[in-house]
Amino acid sequence: MTTPTPSSDQNGAIQPDAGTDAPATGAPSGRTGYLYPQVAQYLIDHPDKILKVGEITKAIKARSGGGVAEVLKKMAAAGHVTHRRDPYHRYQITQAGIDAGAHLPAAPRGSGRGSTSRPGRPAPVARPNGQLYHPRRLGRGWDIEELRRLRAQQVPVLLYGPPGTGKTAMVEAAFPDLLTVAGTGDTVVDDFLGSYNPVPGGGYEFVHGPLVTAMREGRALLVDDATLIPPRVLAVLYPAMDGRGVITIAANGNEAVEAGDGFYIVAGHNPGVHGAVLTEALASRFTVHLEVTTDWDIARQLGAPKQVVEAAIDLNNDLAAGKTDWAPQLRELIGFVKVRDGLGMKAALANLVGIAPADAREDVAAALSRHTGTPITALSLGKR
Known part of the structure; x- marks a missing residue:
């Protein structure tokens, strides 16, 4: 069974047709197969836009609006786009479409005038606050992928750039298991290691801090605004970052904590911010210094x-x-x-x-x- 191709005009208004045999998931086979990843990736790259067929056709340099309209119809049937008429037919990617984008095949070489063999942009990644992070180019790949690779190789990264450029957002998108210490001039060692807290009925118990939790559970730790933290406080990180991988909590009976597999430290630095001091001791602990600017x-x-x-x-x-x-x-x-x-x-x-x-x-x-x-x-x- 084949799916009829809806007709379209230059503005993207298409005439409805009967039925579709689009599968519920994945890219369709057949003559629109090469278009599917192109159309889907373009929509994923523009998640906040409601686009006409003609706009998408022009952007990806497809040969005809009819093929693009057929792909969009299949995506709508799969729940990967919303479909509006006003009176033109307009489409917007859904979260299901973004999630499915992680499994998109690359468009074959030579397919369509706008095709390329360069890997497509990864789908936007949801942060803990629900906002989407849009990956950016880094080296031979994409930032969140390269950060994960550096973590696997235990290569620490210092991110620097003006506040608000997306440093924290990038790290949150790269590492779902992230713990964070927000640095200020008032940050103390206890903010990393933990402290004694009162318990019901009297007495105190030692509650471990995010550095200890990250080490024991093999999680990533972001030290945000690290250069606002006094250098003597930051020194608590250094034994965890070097070959020893062990820290000692003097306040809790010299308790020794050993870093588990996956433990990783990444830090953020805002040059020029009042009170920010990048010491040689801190800078030398980070193999990669990555500037983050606004895209x-x-x-x-x-x-x-x-x-x-x-x-x-x-x-x-x-x-x-x-x-x-x-x-x-x-x-x-x-x-x-x-x-x-x-x-x-x-x-x-x-x-x-x-x-x-x-x-x-x-x-x-x-x-x-x-x-x-x-x-x-x-x-x-x-x-x-």
Whole structure:
């Protein structure tokens, strides 16, 4: 049995047809087989967009909209996309479609004008807070895959870059078993090793900290904002990271803790943040130093307007040149999209000015005004 191909126009409006023999899971066989991974991967790369057939056809450089429409129909039948009519037929990837993307076959060499033998982008990965992390290129592969490989080889990584560029999100996506210590100037040894806590009925018991738990259970440990932590406190990590793999808890009767298989430490560092000090002792413990910057393409994919992204790029260039004290990163641009969807564009622009440090607000307002053509000031309440 073959599936009829729906007709489509240039705008992606397709005529409904009868039935489908699409399987519930996996890519279909037959003449649309080479298109399936291309269409699915494009939708996975744009999870927040509701796309017309024509838009997808043009983006992947397919030969016809009819083949793309047939693939989308099969994906809808499998629950991998939602299908809307307004009056054009539009499609958006579902979580089931994203999950299925991990098993997509690569498009054969030479299939379609836009095909390539380069491995496709992995599907976005859910973080503990439910937000999706979009993998980025690193070395010969993708960041989360390479981090997992470095963990298997016991090669520690220090991530550095401005706050809000996705360092923590990347580590959370790479390691589902992650434990985290959020570093500040007030972090103490007990925050890593544990301390005595009172118990009902009187007395105290020693409750082990995240470093001990990670070592014993063979889990990954993220030391976030590590360079804000006093160096004498960070020294508690060093025996766990070197060949010994053993720490001693003096406060609990010199208890010895040995690192189990899979134990791994990764740290985050925000250069330029007040109070951040990257000591030689800390830097030398990490074999790989990886800079993490904002991916502007991902910001656009997630809905940040072109003018706002361009303003952010200008501000980041000024930040690098020492001309301003702050520039929005991916975190702020994701927040911008949420505020825009809730309060509107004008309020979102004003809020982006308002969240900037006071010394940088004038610079942010000027950049946004320049790119949007609209005078912008910090968000505030109006009259009744």
